[in-house]
Amino acid sequence: MVDIDLWQLGEGFPAENTQRLPMANPPPPTNHSSYVRQQETAKVDRFFKLGNPRGNENPFLLTFGIVWFRWHNHVAKYLRSVHRGWSGERVFNEARKWVIATYQAVVFYDWLPRYMHTSLPKYQAYRPTVDPQVSHIFQSAAMRFGHTLVTSGVYLRTRNEQGCISLPYELTAPEGSSQRRVVGVRTCNSFWRSPELFTRDPAHFERLLMGLSSQSTEQEDNVIVDDLRGRVFGPLEFSRRDLMAINIQRGRDHGLPDYNTARRHFGLATLDSLDTEEYKRKTGTHVEDQVLSSLRSLYDNDPSKVDIWPGGLLETRNGPGQLFSKVILDQFERIRDADRFWFENNNNELVQSLTLFSSFTLLFFKVYI
Template sequence: MRDYIPKIIGQESFDRYIGPYMGYDPTVNPSASNVFATAAFRFGHATISTVVRRFNESFQTHEQFTHLRLHHTFFSPWRIVKEGGIEPVLRGLMGTAATSVSTDKLIAEEMTEKLVVLNIQWKLDLAALNLQRGRDHALAGFNDWREFCGLKRLKIKEDFQDVVKDKIIVNKILKMYKNPDNIDVWLGGLVEDHLKDSRNGPLFSCLIAKQMKSIRDGDRFWWEAQGTFTKHQISELSKSSLSRIICDNSKVTEIPLDAFKYGKYPNGFLPCNHIPNINLEAWREKKKTDICDSPADIKNGDFLLFSSSGKLVATLYLLPWFQIKGNRQTECNEKRLE
């Protein structure tokens, strides 16, 4: 939400559709929408590189394990075990700029001509699969989703050219679909001109942002939600990053402060001991003699103990189809939870 989403939808769309966290909203449904899962978030298929690059510790082509064409990595986890581990691949991902999407070649041929799936003898086409999946899921068309996001419906070719500057692509799509209302949402969203500092056009930026806001605001256990963690714990959690996770779980020793941001080695790369780390002392439990007795067994639910303003607080949680009568939280008073 902090490091990745603003980069793929643009900061302007993030501020417009998501904004700052205002707390848990029980009226928000956090589940994934059909259009997000089936179309919008599959924008990433157009960013897949044809080559898996493998770098050494100096972020140069590995002397022993060279780069691989993507289709040579399908269902080949043995390469990680026998060909240098995960580190060369991680360095290759961080040390290479992401693939730039172009309207005249949306998806690499590795994914449209050489996609392999177990138990199927022939090669598959990821673009065709995405289009068919959208129809199987009865997704509304490109224009309907633009209207949903408050964007202008495309009625004539000139309208289409306002959102897709490549006239050749506009002509190809209209020749195929005849009418803008017929265009599949996945294709239409993918060919839109990108917003400033974004990897998506206005439609996919809107749909992705709305989904992310729902996931955040509708999650009663969201890490920033009141009562989930203490202020000290939230402060420590905010130090978390993909860079830190890679440092803690691999033998990579140098990394950008933000692993989602490309930089040419060694510019912007730091030793792992310079990457902020979470201090787990914030979660150290007090001795039993120092805290209140736990509440009695709670039917159809449970409780979470945490410290707030120097006091021990118990927060009650029930199964979704039960309701709490009275206070959700209770404070420790003289060795008892009231």
């Protein structure tokens, strides 16, 4: 592990976790033998201090955490310059409002329509009778369709004026093994090692953003990369987990309804069998016949036995299919409409100028995206 004081990275990065906040800290995928000898995993103070306890899980998630950290500080500096009488606490919380508003706008009105290929109904007003609670079927099944978008890695790229070229990046190899130098940051080798990327070279932050913005995700389908199939977390010298198997088991542990029952609840046509042609006709899926035949064989041609995760996943047609689309759009609309502090609610006395907010959001895209 690279031993560099994170404070040397400067104000553009969050503080290191010297207070040892209880952040998620599974074993990194290297040097497991040393952890066995010392009877403990890597120190939790190697992480950046972030509000999300799993914010250091992988470099891609950490990079976006740093983006929002920098955006907060950018807004705070602006507010401090125009409100010199405000206390530090006031500046922090006022900036926090704008960061939350920006996040809401980006997720609901930029990301969601592209992900779902449709938009939510136009916002009308705060609706106090709407239940905003996150449903089990959303968090334990439908929203996990995003696992199909995860890539095996992301390239580090230079700026356009530097040729926009890919740069090699080599993580510390496991003890007793030789690791080839590779171009890009491999997902399965980077779990819980994210700070290393930036402690080695703070410029990697911008290079990874360049890579993320210039590289396509995996196709929105039923295919999952090996990095999530049997290579999730855990050391390289040890067995790892299959995240898709976990998704199935999670649904069972949480008592989610079977696939057919869920379709009925959301007003969709139920299946009488797992016949390939019936499944394709009623769901509109683009999945290959061979895969659907395997589904029929695995679940004895009985749609009431199908777990909701594989059943919903196989409805895919260049994005979430019928069932998962219903679940996701319903959840996002309820979260928005039941939020008294939603940024478009002009009656909450928190966001008083949408014109100012719009200019801030444009600046966010210009500076950070």
